[in-house]
Amino acid sequence: MTKKILIADDEPNILISVDYLMRREGFEVIVARDGEEALSSIRSDRPDIVLLDVMMPKLDGFEVCKAVRADPALEGVRILMLTAKGRDADVAKGLSLGADAYVPKPFSTRDLVAQVKALLDSEA
């Protein structure tokens, strides 16, 4: 079964590049351009994994992460925080809120793909 992946970022060019990467790996890709859109998409589309930017309009990545983890119905959704905010405090905050991984921007495409795959495998 094809894994479903949600990419949430407010930078159009980043969306384009990650979308291209993930499709190339054979995933089904959905995109969201702000926090609210991301959360509703998670609820309706039930992606297997979410690549979540922290700095987004309306609802930031931390809030989305918190909301997902607070919802028992959304158990099992993997969250990978993807952000240009690379300070240790931000990493710790994301992980403590229940993110499964934290990848700072700019990232290596190869690493990102490997991380996503590893997270999806660990579920199985």
Add this chain to the structure above:
Amino acid sequence: MSGGPLIAGVSLLYLGLLFAIAHWADRRAARGRSVIAHPAIYALSLAVYCTAWTFYGSVGRAAETGLGFLPIYLGPTLAAALWGVLLLKMVRVSKSQRITSIADFIASRYGKSHVLGGLVTVIAVVGVVPYIALQLKAVSSSFSILLQYPEIRMPRHADTLPVWQDTALYVALVLAAFTVLFGARHLDASERHEGMVAAIAFESIVKLAAFIAVGLFVTFGLYGGFGEVFRMAREAGYLKPLLGPALDGYRAWFSLSFLSALAVLLLPRQFQMGVVENSSEHQLRRAVWMFPLYLLLINIFVLPIALAGQLELGAGVDADTFVLTLPMAHRQESLALFAYIGGLSAATGMVIVETVALSTMVCNDLVMPGLLRRWQRVAPPVDLSVLLLRIRRGAIFGILLLGYLYFRLAGEAYALVSIGLISFAAVAQFAPAMIGGLYWRGGTREGALAGLSAGFLMWAYTLLLPSFAKSGWLPAAFVDLGPFGLSWLKPQALFGLEGWDQISHCLFWSLAANTGAFVLVSLLRVPNAAEAAQAGVFVDALKNRRSASARFWRGGAEVSELMDLAGRFLGAERARQAFYGYAGERGLAEVSDLPADAQTVHFVETLLAGAIGSASARVMVASVAQEEPLGLEEVLDILDEASQIRAYSRELEQKSRELEAASAELRAANVRLQELDRLKDDFMSSVTHELRTPLTSIRAFSEILHEDPEADLEDRKRFLGIIVSETERLSRLVNQVLDLAKIESTHAEWRLGEVDLAGVIRESVQTTEQLFRDKGAVVQLDLMEGTAVSWADRDRLMQVMLNLLSNAAKFVPADTGSVEVRLKETSAGFQVDVMDNGQGIQPDVLPAIFEKFRQGGDDYAKPVGTGLGLPICRQIIEHLGGRIWVQSTFGKGATFSFTLPPENRDARAGKSRQVHDEEDPHRRR
């Protein structure tokens, strides 16, 4: 009245009551519950100022001179206002030096001089003995008058009676006995007599009550109030002469007031009560108004009684006796007796305190120095305290008998009031040495001696000798023609000073001679070590709360010898107690632990000073201690050090205030720095974020292209386009961050000059023409008429305009976009508006639109921009002295406006220089 035995019995009973009060107060004091600690008691005890001379004499003086009795009370009332400073200083010095009398005070001030103390004592005794005589006369004549009740007959001339039939002698003896009981029962190291003070305060109440009782009886009992007394007196012709200028003008009023103001401090009894017996400085504050109030009360009925006496009793009755004879004439037996007791209390109060004070002075300042000289040859007796008491008791009897003698010889020669004033003028001679010594450091022992001698001689010549002449002991020609017929030496018109009343005349010459001699002789040499040390203690009394005398002693001593010495004067037991107390004060358990240092020696000296006076104490201590005399230089060094320490502590206070202010400033600066640090962190974090975002795209697409060379050509072109635009964004960002940093750090180069704003607007619109054309938008200009010239940097201004216009181009809707640029003149200078018809700015973003990395615009269609354009605009406009702001209603477009000050050559001259100095160091170099 049932005659002599009753009156004598009542008198003795009254004295007995006084003694009982004194005994009670002494016992309370011994148990530590002092009655005289109450400030009212202190104020009442000062009323010992009001003697029989006040009680009987005021009425007599009023009958003779009308309001002329008033200055005697007006002076002290006015002077009381100064007590908070002057009397306070006297009290503080006296407490620290254990001063026991005014002679001791002056002797101590000028280096503890025996000669000076002796001279002051002689002046005091000579000046005050007539005054005591006056009290004896008052008591004996009031006794004799009352004895005739109900007949009113003036007593016979005293010297026609044999001495042993003279009441005055018995009065003197009884009073001497009581004075011994009050003041010389035992030797007290502090020379304070709580019982005596309590008794005197009681006497003050009695005499006031008696006088007011007589006054009420006369004014309201015999007449219908003040109005009626004055009306009847006017009708009888008594009033007019009294209200006329009986005293010859302002001069007499002034001199009498001035004289009384001095006397109320300098009379030995006033010094005793006001300074020596004072138990707390706080009492002064109450006394300052309470004592004048007392004087007011005791004077209210003086005029009515004087007038009524003249109306009722006629010329045959001495006006000095009206207080007593008015009740007698109206058969008011008990009121007359009460008036007699009032007069008795006024007289006894004065006699007791004055005699105690004088006996202390005679003992400490006249007899002791002689004994000390004798003891250098013959060994002194072991217990001197008994001897000291005997000397004091002897002095008390001696002084009272002298008073009696004077009364026998001169009693009838002169009116009561004049004798009082002669005494006042004598003690006024203490003023220059005493008050001068409290405020002038330059006074010397010789200066004080010269001043006192000159003043005293002048007093004797201009006041005492004429009074002798009036008593018939000197030829009247001495006064009328001058000695040996030399008219310029006439005692009451000295050196041709005619037409002055005798008191003003005496006061003028005596105080002039006194002050002149004091100052001139003092100036002959600089004060020696002892004088300089004491000057420091006296003049700076209000600055140093603790006595500093101990610093002026150097040498060695044995504590046991010092204790033996104190024991000989105070009695062994008292001395032992005092030493234990002192050891306790220094935190030591045993007397033997006491070090024989300067402090201990100073303690013994002040302890002895309380008993034998400061000058004698100095000699006695010197006899048992091996002293090294301090030179003047050393004393001055110590004094100098003290003033340096004061200056230093003031400096320290100043420094600590400055330090506090500085640390407050530092705290504030630190808060500002922390805030700046936080802002810088935020900025760095934002910049990093903004840099990483385009980098992320660039890296991702580069890797995609790198790993996948076979990718679709369409994708390859698209990805490369993104890489290019993201690279452009990156370089724009880097440039703007640097630009902003430069402007903010004030290192930017400003090329200031006259700038035509319309020209800048036209050029910027031209430059951005293509942007608007692409979007299908129109730009309209609405520029004011005339030239708008500002002092600015043209390139920077272009930067602002281009930023605002490209923002507008970004946000206007496609095809229907419209932008209007306006230039107008306002009160703030020139204003430029850039108005667009875009969607406007959301209200939550609006306030922060000029802050860094706060971009407006559609969240979904993120505008191409760095978030630094508007912050840079704001920096530029504010630097050029203008203001930038935005108005926007969401959905209805936005208007960005800024102002610039108009070109102003005058202001610019200063401003541009300032700009060059502060903002543009590079150009200057």
